[in-house]
Amino acid sequence: MTAEAQQMIEHIVQLIRKPGGTIDENTPLVSSGLIDSMALVDLLLKLEDLTHKRIPAGKVQPKDMDTVAKMFATAERVGKPRK
């Protein structure tokens, strides 16, 4: 796992505040109800910071953000280098 993915996981753990729970790169987040869709704006902005990319929000669908691994794949697919 990359350091960025690890940072994202830590960010999500803070966000969901469920003690004892563990999440990894492939834990479903939205479809399992761990985070609600409204928290995704925050996660997308965090993803931009971690990847140094600008991600066109219009090209991102709910399924693209469901796991940490999918988030980074999405950033790779649709992100543009940030100036």
Add this chain to the structure above:
Amino acid sequence: MPRFAHLVEALHAAPGDKPFIAFWVDEDEQETVTFAEFRRCALAEAALLREVGLTAGDRLVVLMPQGIPAMTSFVAAMMVGAIPAFLAYPNFKVEPSKYRSGLAGVTANLSAKAVVIDEEFPEEMLACVSLGSETKLLRAPARANDSDASMPDRQHEFRHIQPDSLAFIQHSAGTTGLQKGVALTHAAVLRQIEYLAQVLKVSGDDRIYSWLPLYHDMGLIACFMLPMVCHIPLVMQSPIEWVMRPETMLQIISEYKCTLAWMPNFAFQFVPRRTPQSRWAEYDLSSVRLLINCSEPVRASSMVEFQRAFAVKSAVLQSSYAMAENVFAVTQSDIGQPSGPSRIWVDAQQFRSAHRIMPLEEGTPGALLFTSSGRLMPNQQVRILSDSGEVLGADFVGEIVVQSDCLFEGYYNRPDLTAQAIIDGWYHTGDLGFCLKGELYVVGRKKDLLIIGGENIYPQDIEEIVGSHPAIHDGRVIAMGVYNPDLGTEDIVVVAEVEHEKWLANAVELEREICSRVVAGLGVAVRRIFLKPPKWIVKSTAGKAARSATREKLLHEHPELNVEF
């Protein structure tokens, strides 16, 4: 503004080389079209729609991301006399199950002949688009070039479009339940635009800025049909991009020197709060002539917050009362008034117990402040009705009903809902308000009204007091009535998000403090306050706190409240 028989004729008359739409993706990517280029694309797509068998009266659903291709598909349908409707394109923030059920219901009701989607439309959502055996699914129709040179000769192609035929269907805003398809004629839309152009003094020098979704009336009428008919340029971006980066709005207005924009009330707070204060002065909004607050009740405090942040003149910030069922605006504040929309302070006790307006001196302690939505636009009439349907005098609050020559034909395919909404030619808005000195003040939604021990309480008033507490995230408060069988009346229940999680440690003390503020401000007691962590409250796609969805969530988490709703 010249009179046109239908919307396509208005586009047809536009000067070809004038810029029409600039679609702003980011600093490096913008797509632009002139009126001629837009016409060419729409004509080419109209030919394609004819080929697949679309004819006059057929419905076409446009399920495309916000942008120029979606807009050309919409106009192409009108060119063949068909009836287009924009539906919301899915984005990462939507709750997939809720989106799917909404999409299934709306598309089934429209029974469209064709549905236009883009190449990237998610397959898992497609299953929910109701496709009949005759329905054609068109993926990103080619935008081939048709010659604009022959445009003047092509008017005969549009001769079949009648002013009184349906131009399009726009869906009424709603966060839950099935959205209603508001059917509008070319003539009604053109009349509304004529009145807007006249009242707002729209000229060839104007340029509109918009982040508003095309499937809502503000985005569709004020920021697409108005510039198309008045032949003025429009700079737009996608709503989801704006929600992510509201500051881009300031960037675009400064860069393109836009002069006109509309926004719902919450955006007047959202933009300054999401823009670092250190950058406020970087933006130059001096080109803006009018920034119109148009949604639910207009809050003076929101307007002041925006004005202070970006140093715009009071006369720039104006207000309007609008709804899809009337094409768009019913009222507009006087744009010549240098201090902006009128304001009034009224006696709170009289307002709540007798539904009565008793004006007080400005700033009287305990007085309620309302901001006007302005005067009636031409050929609009408003009445204020009591619960029993009697017409009320100027100093009473009641349901706003509207009659005008812009009213809708009915809810598409739903005569039952139409009959409930239009009674004796008057459209019953479900909004509460009062008229004073020729101006309309909107105070809330009829169904949101809380009746506590015979007193009428407006949830917005409670929410404003709770939201003003520094520990509470302003705008993320919902007050609701919960029936108390022991008392036979409703109790007030409030759910509010704290600014920071750390506040939850002092929840009991905080709840007590907030309760006493509400009692001090409104004289009513809150039975329970539920303090929740940031991002708990359900928001609508527009970013506003969604009242009924939040209520459902609270009831789900706290079944003890679930006595009767």
